[in-house]
Amino acid sequence: NVGFGSGNQVRSISVEALKPNDSFPRRHNSATPEEKTKMAEFCGHSSLDSLIDATVPKSIRIESMKLPKFDEGLTENQMIEHMKNLASKNKVFKSFIGMGYYNTFVPPVILRNIMENPGWYTQYTPYQAEIAQGRLESLLNYQTMISDLTGLPMSNASLLDEGTAAAEAMAMCNNIQKGKKKTFIIASNCHPQTIDVCETRAGGFDLKVVVADLKDFDYKSRDVCGVLVQYPGTEGEVLDYGEFIKNAHANEVKVVMASDLLALTMLKPPGELGADIVVGSAQRFGVPMGYGGPHAAFLATSQEYKRMMPGRIIGVSVDSSGKAALRMAMQTREQHIRRDKATSNICTAQALLANMAAMYAVYHGPEGLKTIAQRAHGLSGTFAAGLKKLGTVEVQGLPFFDTVKVKCADAKAIADAANRSEMNLRIVDQNTITVSFDETTTLEDVDKLFKVFACGKAVTFTAASLAPEVQNVIPHGLTRQSPYLTHPIFNSYHTEHELLRYIHRLQSKDLSLCHSMIPLGSCTMKLNATTEMMPVTWPSFADVHPFAPSKQAQGYQEMFENLGELLCTITGFDSFSLQPNAGAAGEYAGLMVIRAYHLARGDHHRNVCIIPVSAHGTNPASAAMCGMKIVSVGTDAKGNINIEELRKAAEANKENLSALMVTYPSTHGVYEEGIDDICKIIHDNGGQVYMDGANMNAQVGLTSPGCIGADVCHLNLHKTFCIPHGGGGPGMGPIGVKKHLAPFLPSHPVVPTGGIPAPDKSQPLGTISAAPWGSALILPISYTYIAMMGSKGLTEASKTAILNANYMAKRLEKHYPILFRGVNGTVAHEFIVDLRGFKNTAGIEPEDVAKRLMDYGFHGPTMSWPVPGTLMIEPTESESKAELDRFCDALISIREEIAQIEKGKADINNNVLKGAPHPPSLLMADAWTKPYSREYAAFPVSWLRSSKFWPTTGRVDNVYGDRNLICTLLPASQVVEEQAAATA
């Protein structure tokens, strides 16, 4: 009674069908082939390819792109295997190198719930405060922590690294002194990379940097704007800078101190010593070393200089109902407003890492941090005592916190011996070694070190046996007396459950890519795929010190080589530097390459930089940092660069022309037809073309900066190449260059670097970032993205991104004017919706639309940039048609709401747009005084009924906050009062 089917189904099998079926591009790119055709047809084209042909100028199209590796693209599983293989080539030795990078335990609850959680890592900079109160609170915690530990009242919400933070502080000193004092002295006890970054940066400001021993500081010239000292010093010494600072101030010299957060739990804070600015890194507060980054750097200063601070600053304000609410403060300092007059060019910073560090402080609390510090201090003391007992080497006499300096006969021999025990020491010079201790050091480690330093002698004691004899040696006058982290937030969440819930409570207030598309023009908020993110938290990538011997980091090195090669193919360049750790840093680095090139050719006078008015503010800000003179050129009626004006400007400045900065496709979302001409004009007039790579997502596989004619370009890897924005960083901004510029790519004082692939000769411009390869830990994200997409997948991504933008523009054009288009009526990968007319007809501004979009569950597009009064929408290739349609439906519905005002059916001052966003507290208040209905305010479209993301505050008042600036946590007492008031 058991049989077989009568006939077998006979169908032969293709090899293709037996290959892995789980290809990555279909998970990343949104549209299916059928959808693509339908959408292209909707846009008036017979196919996607015909739409693309009509959009990208023929003159710059490349036939096809073929990656030198991974042409076909790996599957996710193959990718993980490949990365495991690379990971296995990294050897994680225990680091005692110090120099600003320390081992740390990332609390697993933070690792899993922040660093590995898309709810935290996929967000954008909190420009839309009402749907970002969670990370705004966390960043306020960060600022409070920095302020408390440094003893200075004002802190920003992170900078890129300690080296650039010091350079930013140097620039502040220059500005504070109104550019009238042109010398900056750096103590030789600063980390070498800090010194080099400052020296390089000084070039553009025309500052003279003097590196000197502290005792040789000399202010007699009256030309010194500021000084930089380190506390504790790079070789460990803890000095009392009290008198030193008094003296500097007496000479009207500003004092910048580079410091260490862990040390500051035990040491008198720089603010109390009188420092004007304090900088440093928050890395050792629970952020992995990651072969150099990303980590959050900090900068704190006094009230006096707050408006001169670089970077983003979170401040307390009130919302429409008078409740305390957070948002970014004093944005008028920043480059998108002040352009070349900005306090700095920094945009993307290190928000995610700042949040990790802040949570680390929340988890440990002040007592916990102090315990960690005392342990590291105690272990270093024990080590020093043991060395004295051993007598094989000489221990430095100065007080230290966690780093012991040792004089010895043969530093290399000792370091080699340590290597054989899988430990890395710092070789300062032939006869000097330092050994830095940290949270992860154990008594057993100290015993192993004793063995190394015994040089064959028997060790007759152990760290444990020595400990009771050892004494804490922080100088009495430098022992910290003042309390810190007294706010309840730092004293409540010390169990895992409490921290878990605090993290999730904050997360629940923030809209991220886990909720809906974030169509920020120029920001490219595409998928950050899990497979791309996974290697980032593998210990073999995460736990490598940036200055570990290269042979221990062969996995990293191989990835750098591969990535450099891949990026060269993608961009049409010859060499890449992976050092700049954000787009702005890339711009600066790229311009500095151009500057170095001109200088090398004796063209010292070439300092004019032409920048279209449509450029991102960071372009003029970067050019200003390179000491360039900015010449603006306008745009024509169609939004394109006015080529005749440009030609005139180039010719007029022919003698001094250094560079053009140009974004392509333009910041207006258009593939300008004349781009090749533009490049030619610049070259003909002796200039170099700097391309801003923010819009690279519209180029990959279709054209390239190299093909277009650019000489150098940065890539925001956190845009086109999938590094998540992390709520305001991390990012990466490597630069690619043509052959003639390759020799000038940056190097590094500790680990010499240069272009990848390496050019024949090398004349590095200096050092751009604190770490040799910038934020190396997140490079696997971009690398895996490229490798999994393959040549075809990447090209298809660009096409789909363009398709998605055109589809949306088409759907919206009947409802809103679309501002700029290419010659064939298409847009690039983003487009501008013009709202300027509504100001008159309905009193509506872009902000009103953006805030109302929150009620529809969406993050607003880029507001009023590059054109005031508009919204710029960039959907990316990762958004499905369904999501695009929902977003369009929302905007169309909002258009109808505006029409109600225009028709006089809704009040011009009191309508559903002006009232937006509508948080639950407002919607379910007993009293409802709005002229529109609650339900309509909350659920204007039906899909919101099944699931809705709720804004947590009413519209936040920016002006109030800037007038009443508060940038740290309110004292607990005040919070309680406010809560009581809110409940009453």
Added chain:
Amino acid sequence: NVGFGSGNQVRSISVEALKPNDSFPRRHNSATPEEKTKMAEFCGHSSLDSLIDATVPKSIRIESMKLPKFDEGLTENQMIEHMKNLASKNKVFKSFIGMGYYNTFVPPVILRNIMENPGWYTQYTPYQAEIAQGRLESLLNYQTMISDLTGLPMSNASLLDEGTAAAEAMAMCNNIQKGKKKTFIIASNCHPQTIDVCETRAGGFDLKVVVADLKDFDYKSRDVCGVLVQYPGTEGEVLDYGEFIKNAHANEVKVVMASDLLALTMLKPPGELGADIVVGSAQRFGVPMGYGGPHAAFLATSQEYKRMMPGRIIGVSVDSSGKAALRMAMQTREQHIRRDKATSNICTAQALLANMAAMYAVYHGPEGLKTIAQRAHGLSGTFAAGLKKLGTVEVQGLPFFDTVKVKCADAKAIADAANRSEMNLRIVDQNTITVSFDETTTLEDVDKLFKVFACGKAVTFTAASLAPEVQNVIPHGLTRQSPYLTHPIFNSYHTEHELLRYIHRLQSKDLSLCHSMIPLGSCTMKLNATTEMMPVTWPSFADVHPFAPSKQAQGYQEMFENLGELLCTITGFDSFSLQPNAGAAGEYAGLMVIRAYHLARGDHHRNVCIIPVSAHGTNPASAAMCGMKIVSVGTDAKGNINIEELRKAAEANKENLSALMVTYPSTHGVYEEGIDDICKIIHDNGGQVYMDGANMNAQVGLTSPGCIGADVCHLNLHKTFCIPHGGGGPGMGPIGVKKHLAPFLPSHPVVPTGGIPAPDKSQPLGTISAAPWGSALILPISYTYIAMMGSKGLTEASKTAILNANYMAKRLEKHYPILFRGVNGTVAHEFIVDLRGFKNTAGIEPEDVAKRLMDYGFHGPTMSWPVPGTLMIEPTESESKAELDRFCDALISIREEIAQIEKGKADINNNVLKGAPHPPSLLMADAWTKPYSREYAAFPVSWLRSSKFWPTTGRVDNVYGDRNLICTLLPASQVVEEQAAATA
């Protein structure tokens, strides 16, 4: 100008201070030493120890517990190192073993956002539907997927494993035939573990199992209740059961088919062939093999037998506003209601894994699944073709889906050769091998296999070269024609962004431990620490086949040995079985051990099981499954077992007494003083004491089942030992036994097992679970918990759990009657709040209070169990005082709300409790007709203002749903209609 502090701070350093500072217990246990004392004082005791002394009876107290390993507890970091070391001892060979376990790619987006996400893994069974709509939807997806693929309309929401699912189906056949036909025939083409589990299970039902070749099935006895066949068979063959089933039905025999979900995408579904019940495992749908589990098993059947189905079933109903809403259906079938008459004893199932499998289907969609199936089929066909070409072995002639059966001269030699290439094959017998292909197999793998099977001969072809000649060989009549997974949910979320958002959308509807405490009495919802969870998703634990040679799983084996030893110390037992994969399975296994013991002594008649009326329903249900006769004993006024009644019952049943089942501390939350007497009475009358270990969290380090006098006990590792509940599973229910019972612990037909540590002799009772060590993959959680807590930390956990319960009881006693207490007025680790009085005074029932608690952001306590009309609260040691206070404040505030009704100030039928929960849609509706205010409904306490978890539906109507049973997704058309209606 740089100096030192005048004097150094001199303080010597203790060795203690140099040891690692990041101990785990302080992250897990909530209270600080100061808090503990204060809370104890609040409870009227001078210290925590005095409170404990007053609570735990002296007669059973142990002095102290000392773990044989990890006495001091490892730090989290040390733990990870230890686990890495174990992991490195597992060798992940590529498995071709099949037998119900296959390699699969866990889509990374599911891995990270479900399996590694506390928002999904920390929830409890969705008893409170209004705050569980997310996972209820996902489980409905699961049921729909099972129903579609099997071709039967009813599916449950998972069972423990394929073996027990088959046994449950066997029990259904028995029940369908009203227990009148006592033979069950199992085809020999079923997996050996399935056969053994059924054979063991049959014992308790007094069923006779006949294992026979299909062609030898014989129904002439008229005593056959059902048959079990497998499709495809364990050795790969695909048979057409159409005629077979007709014949069985003609003989009034029910047909159970074990099947494979992936195969069913290509094969005619069992439902269409006429099967009555279909069982199987969803493991290969994106759930790692994990050395045996956890995975979701399934059981589907026809409408006719739906009320006989075991396990949880999700159904569609409506909420208070008439909107569709989900909840668990037909709970009246389950053991907490029907006790020994229940359809099964199952409680904890495999919800998390069912959700993963369902999401896998959502991600791939019907087309994607079919592609995966066709690939596996094509590769197996290619392999078979190659073997035929090679001619070294003989390939089975029957059609197959993914498993090729091979006859050869020396199976072991071939398997050994495969091992040398890091591949595992199945040795069926000396001359038979099977090779199973799956999603992860590649053409290269097939080539490697050719090499192995070539036995030294040169292979002149490759898999790729063969492929075009190969033909699909599914018999025509068995080719699936019917569509499946047609619902939009399975056809919309195929990009990573879309799935990510779908997962997060569902997650946002569910309250979990990420939000607030879930104080479910008897459930022990303590912290599931990240460090405990991390090793679970390491490939070296996740990717091991349960039947891989033990020498490849040395890391696992070492952990089992250690864990067995640790659990023995903790429980005072001599040996453990890690096989039962839930508490209920443990109960059943434990009782079967007792049964085997009596049988071995010739006491065949001993079949009476005494069970107190206060016992959890699963106890009588389990006893019934062992064929035991249940004798109930009552409790006295204080809630304790009535010892005199018990004595009488024991004596009356002296001759036939098999066992007592007792929970300790009692399900009433009291340490009964007479427990040692009770054990003695049972022993004196020839019985064995089975202890239900659900309340083990109140014993660890203070007393133990062994010390109290129990002979066997299960441990719900998902309670006391930190395995997260996963929204209704996974769990683990290992059993510990005294020495005399150790020989009877279960074994396994494929990998012989037994007690850990191993007893001298072995007389295993049979097989309890499909996998030798149950859900091995989650054992690292309990293991790391114990190892990190150390002896002191564990003991402190028990004390703190007791303290927290007493603190809450004390705070609440002025507002609510506390039902039972121990002799000194204290409660154990949980306590009962008596609400029975409010039924009369205010019309209020426990459900009203539980639903109102949602408005306060809390999950209700256990409702109406063990005493109807009450709530049972268990805070656990992981909840901070602040959290306990918030929960008490909420309950006290609710008491005030009840008082308003009592005083006539609130309407008895229309008040804030009866109206609860209040979802946003209700609170912000334009029309508000409630007699209380919106704001009060939403924000009854101030802390909710800063952050609130919103229920997503109004109160769900259970009765409506059971009357109109719908247990799969509504057709899309209906959904659209409903949405339209809701919006209108």
